Amino acid sequence: MTTSLLEQLIDALRVLPGVGQKSAQRMAYHLLERQREGGKRLSGALAEAMERIGHCERCRDFSETDVCPTCASSARDAHLLCVVESPADRLAIEQATGFRGLYYVLQGRLSPLDGIGPRELGLDRLAQRLEEGEVQELIVATNPTVEGEATAHYLAQLARARSVHPSRLAHGVPLGGELEYVDRGTLSHAFGSRSEIP
Amino acid sequence: MTTSLLEQLIDALRVLPGVGQKSAQRMAYHLLERQREGGKRLSGALAEAMERIGHCERCRDFSETDVCPTCASSARDAHLLCVVESPADRLAIEQATGFRGLYYVLQGRLSPLDGIGPRELGLDRLAQRLEEGEVQELIVATNPTVEGEATAHYLAQLARARSVHPSRLAHGVPLGGELEYVDRGTLSHAFGSRSEIP
Structure with a gap:
């Protein structure tokens, strides 16, 4: 009542x-x-x-204008393109790093079982953009999950076929973490990829 | 950005x-x-x-009409009046019990340090209502906190002075709980107030 x-x-x-x-x-x-x-x-x-919030026609991120302020800005370095899965990932990178290049937001990840292929992620438009020649490095920042890694692999091939240099985020022990609580896979990878102390 | x-x-x-x-x-x-x-x-x-949601002028609960559906209903027993601190408490009692009487929502508890006295809780109007003679039992369902208990004490006096019978919710061990995790005060009270198994 x-x-x-x-x-x-x-x-x-x-x-x-x-x-x-x-x-x-x-x-x-x-x-x-x-x-x-x-x-x-x-x-x-x-x-x-x-x-009023739609998608930027350049980077597919949420935007209230046809082209989002980041893509429209002349202060950003158009030679660097960072690919992320979601707008939240884009925001996290923008807030944490000093990255001054551009972004491309997939709004998902390759997942054939769910019917999400390259077309659904706008990878045809991304390929076109890479062919235009302005992008020199494609920073692949998909999530370190199985589907994210598969997407990263696909993106790296896409980039290499168009003479664009693909890179990915470093894997290793998180800052501030305790080794005791780091999962085995991460610890094994970090151990194998150890670097010399300068 | x-x-x-x-x-x-x-x-x-x-x-x-x-x-x-x-x-x-x-x-x-x-x-x-x-x-x-x-x-x-x-x-x-x-x-x-x-x-559009304001307060019922009878029970002070949230209502989009001057008098809320519960107070306006002729199916409720006007001899029983249950006093609660908040609309959420009222809803909890309504959903859990088969109570068919009326409610009075204080929208707070006596707290002199915060400047909340009887007037702020509408206790003058409650007293008036008790004087009208229709209410026979005042069920005090304030929270079992220090301020809630003080409010309950005040309400009981208010009722007795107007020949209305005050009652309060039973204290004891919660159903489904484990004795081991029941706090000392509750356990001591429940032990002292034990009842014969019929």
């Missing part, structure tokens, strides 16, 4: 990832009790974002 | 309880990638709820 607007709100909040019935209730009550203005602002931001 | 609508959305999502920068990013990307329709529905539900 709760009010139906409240029920609708709780139900609608469950669209958020990791939010079940209990969390949705807590969120709804929190907004109603303490954050009405914040709730209205969120409503507006959601409506605008869902309606 | 992310798009500004996206940044606005991520920032707006942080108004939700327990949602920080990382979760907000994940939520925004999730909605954009997979749940645009759900995002729009959430936007609409938020706007409507923030604008």
Whole structure:
């Protein structure tokens, strides 16, 4: 017998990832009790974002303009192209590194079983772009999963066939980690790829 | 250099309880990638709820009408009045128990240090209601915290002074719990209040 607007709100909040019935209730009550203005602002931001954010036609990242600010910027180095699986990966690299080149966002990874092939990831357009000759290095930053590695392999071949130098992120022991808790595969790889202390 | 609508959305999502920068990013990307329709529905539900949900003038619970459906219902037993601290507590009792009486939602608890006294909790209106004579039992279901107990004590006096019978929820070992993990205070209370096995 709760009010139906409240029920609708709780139900609608469950669209958020990791939010079940209990969390949705807590969120709804929190907004109603303490954050009405914040709730209205969120409503507006959601409506605008869902309606107006599309994909950049150069890099496939989310963008509210046809070409995203990064691709449109003349300050970025067009010789370097970093390929990532998702916009979140792009953001992580942009925030953590001083990378000044351009990005290409696959919005997925090769996964034949799910019907995701090169066409779905826009690899035809990526190939075209590599053929234009401006890109000199293709930095492959797919996730270190089985599908991500397969995608990386495919991308490396794509690049080599067009005389573009492919590279990938270094694998090894994470900074700040304890060796004891590093998984075997990573430790074995890091041991094998050890470098001389200068 | 992310798009500004996206940044606005991520920032707006942080108004939700327990949602920080990382979760907000994940939520925004999730909605954009997979749940645009759900995002729009959430936007609409938020706007409507923030604008139109007020408080029931009888029980102070959230309601989109002047008097909430529970208070307006003739099927509820007006002789029983259950006092809770928050709308979430009311919902929990309504869902868990077969209670068919009415509720009174304090929207807080007595807390003199925070400037929350009887007036802020609408206890003057509650006293008036008890004086009308319809309520026979006041079920005090405040939280078993120090402030909740103080509030319960105050409510019990309020009821007794108006010849209304006050009662409170049973304290004891939670169902399904293991004695080993029950806190000392609860266990001691449950031991002292043991009942004969019929």
